[in-house]
Amino acid sequence: MSSNNHSSHLHSKLSAAGLLITLGIIYGDIGTSPLYVMKAIISDSIITKDLVLGGLSCIFWTLTLQTTLKYVLITLSADNHGEGGIFALYALVKKTKIQWLIVPAIIGGSALLADGIITPPISVSSAVEGLRIFKPDIPTIPIVITILFILFTIQQFGTKLVGKFFAPMMLIWFSMLGILGAIQMFTNIDVLQALNPYYAYHLLTSDVSSQGFFILGAVFLCTTGAEALYSDMGHCGRRNIRISWIFVKSTLVMNYFGQGAYLLMHEGKTLEQLGSSNPNPFYLMMPIWFQPIGIVIATLAAVIASQALISGSFTLINEAMRLNFWPKVKIKFPTDVKGQLYIPSINWLLFLGCVGIVLYFKESGNMEHAYGLAIVLCMIMTTILLNFYLILKRVKWYFIAPIIIIYLAIEFSFLAANIIKFFDGGFVTLFIAIILISIMSTWFLAKKISKNYTKIVKINDYKKVLAELSVDLSIPKYATHLVYMTNSTKSDEIEEKVMYSILQKRPKRADIYWFIHVNVMSEPYRKSYKVTEIIPDDIYRIDFYLGFREPTKINLMFKEVLKDMVKNGEVDITSRYESLNKNNILGDFKFVLSEKFLSNDSDVTFFEKIVMNAYFIMKKFSLSEEKGFGLDSSSVKVEQFPLVLHAPEKIHLDRIK
Numbered sequence: 001m002s003s004n005n006h007s008s009h010l011h012s013k014l015s016a017a018g019l020l021i022t023l024g025i026i027y028g029d030i031g032t033s034p035l036y037v038m039k040a041i042i043s044d045s046i047i048t049k050d051l052v053l054g055g056l057s058c059i060f061w062t063l064t065l066q067t068t069l070k071y072v073l074i075t076l077s078a079d080n081h082g083e084g085g086i087f088a089l090y091a092l093v094k095k096t097k098i099q100w101l102i103v104p105a106i107i108g109g110s111a112l113l114a115d116g117i118i119t120p121p122i123s124v125s126s127a128v129e130g131l132r133i134f135k136p137d138i139p140t141i142p143i144v145i146t147i148l149f150i151l152f153t154i155q156q157f158g159t160k161l162v163g164k165f166f167a168p169m170m171l172i173w174f175s176m177l178g179i180l181g182a183i184q185m186f187t188n189i190d191v192l193q194a195l196n197p198y199y200a201y202h203l204l205t206s207d208v209s210s211q212g213f214f215i216l217g218a219v220f221l222c223t224t225g226a227e228a229l230y231s232d233m234g235h236c237g238r239r240n241i242r243i244s245w246i247f248v249k250s251t252l253v254m255n256y257f258g259q260g261a262y263l264l265m266h267e268g269k270t271l272e273q274l275g276s277s278n279p280n281p282f283y284l285m286m287p288i289w290f291q292p293i294g295i296v297i298a299t300l301a302a303v304i305a306s307q308a309l310i311s312g313s314f315t316l317i318n319e320a321m322r323l324n325f326w327p328k329v330k331i332k333f334p335t336d337v338k339g340q341l342y343i344p345s346i347n348w349l350l351f352l353g354c355v356g357i358v359l360y361f362k363e364s365g366n367m368e369h370a371y372g373l374a375i376v377l378c379m380i381m382t383t384i385l386l387n388f389y390l391i392l393k394r395v396k397w398y399f400i401a402p403i404i405i406i407y408l409a410i411e412f413s414f415l416a417a418n419i420i421k422f423f424d425g426g427f428v429t430l431f432i433a434i435i436l437i438s439i440m441s442t443w444f445l446a447k448k449i450s451k452n453y454t455k456i457v458k459i460n461d462y463k464k465v466l467a468e469l470s471v472d473l474s475i476p477k478y479a480t481h482l483v484y485m486t487n488s489t490k491s492d493e494i495e496e497k498v499m500y501s502i503l504q505k506r507p508k509r510a511d512i513y514w515f516i517h518v519n520v521m522s523e524p525y526r527k528s529y530k531v532t533e534i535i536p537d538d539i540y541r542i543d544f545y546l547g548f549r550e551p552t553k554i555n556l557m558f559k560e561v562l563k564d565m566v567k568n569g570e571v572d573i574t575s576r577y578e579s580l581n582k583n584n585i586l587g588d589f590k591f592v593l594s595e596k597f598l599s600n601d602s603d604v605t606f607f608e609k610i611v612m613n614a615y616f617i618m619k620k621f622s623l624s625e626e627k628g629f630g631l632d633s634s635s636v637k638v639e640q641f642p643l644v645l646h647a648p649e650k651i652h653l654d655r656i657k
Helices: 003-012 016-026 037-042 049-077 086-096 099-133 140-157 160-187 189-195 197-205 212-223 226-231 238-264 288-322 344-361 373-392 397-419 426-452 459-470 496-505 554-567 578-582 606-621
Strands: 456-458 477-485 493-495 509-520 527-535 539-546 589-598 636-643
Touching (some): 037 049, 049 226, 049 238, 086 099, 086 373, 099 426, 212 397, 344 426, 456 496, 459 527, 496 589, 527 554, 589 606
Parallel strands (some): 477 509
């Protein structure tokens, strides 16, 4: 099935099992927000009708405008052959050839990764802190770190087994949210007045709370999972998300309004005065007998929310590597589920980041300050890319303009409200995002600089000498089949350094020369190839066309191509040594890879020097070329080549007689 047919089938498919799986995979982040949003809105303020109704009105209209309208209805339409997420969207709009679109893609991707470091600690901490209702002095930090350690340890086994447990658990969680909220709402129907947007306007423009407009920083926490929802679209399909969102949004709204109804019964008090060591309206509105059950369910839901963000981070890094934004790192495929992967280095870096967040902030209430600032940046970047997607789709400008202007106004308002969190902890996620932006930008720029200074030559100019070298018995044979990886996109061209390696570095005689090029496509799943015969039975070029989510396994793919070519009678790969050929023994294959280093002859600018030096430092920690291409190291030869940037002009020397 082609990827186009697969994606249209995936997005038109609707089933009870699909809806259940969607609940388990996609809504973890946004689904656990009732644990801390109302608590963050009320904060230290005295509970008043205007504050509660204003807060609820802001939550309802944020979920409606931001999550439902922007993400579930508009952004989910921007799928790249069935896949979603900011890098999938960038791969689509790249076709516009607008160079600077790389900027929102890198900023958005980095901000989403930074969000992946703060979500597990805040979700798990908010849930575990419920234990203080029974034991006020319980140390929650060791419990939170233990849960996080278990969560990150099980990543290597994939989510196939635990995935079966996720969906029913999230169904229980959302059902619990709805039932608890509905029970409280029926005790105080007045809370439904919050559906009137006037209350939101009144809260933001008056001194109802001590924060005024800046209370949006707390309100924004209710929609932080929308970006993750878009990123995971490929696993569930558009229709399953849109239908299940009706149920999810209903239960979320009921729970928020239930918390509001409970708070309205305690007007004039602060949360601290409600007689609990954990003054969280989410737990306070539960019947006392149900609280232990509620804490267990909330903790399991928080773990599932964290799981979704961790696996989302793996997908994001994999896409970044394929789009040349990230150094090559080791990827494992724990199950046969398409698109499911595990990146050990990223897994443990995320774990260390999460532990650092827990130890630094200690309480979930403090983490709220760090939460939101990075993700609102990601949302703004998605809006910018979405604008170009709509242009690409030839949507009329009078439809595009109001949509983009309204959403940029909403998101910049959220950004302005979140800015005040900067010194209270917002700088932490912003600092993490800046580090990630630096890594991605450096890697991308260095690759671009390197490409600009790579000299390309025509293969035609070397056909004669290669054909003669192939039969020159005065030169010892290097290999029966000699394979070079090339970055040249045209089949009649090759890097000069490849020819230098064959003809000059140490003349390499081989019976057949193979040039392999990998094209990363702007669609997620594609595996195809094209063979170009340059000289029959002497020089061949293979172009692989791989989707940006496909693993690069050149060894295996090359074998499949050879099998196909032999079957079609296009090439003979048996050994050319007489005794081996007689016995039908396959010829040996040797891969030659080139590793660049910055030449001392380079006359680089200050900026280029910083970028290239940082690139070569990162390269030391990244996966080697042979592992990156999935080659067997026993048949690989790595050659060092100097990279000369701005070669100096010829030096004039006077000869002394």
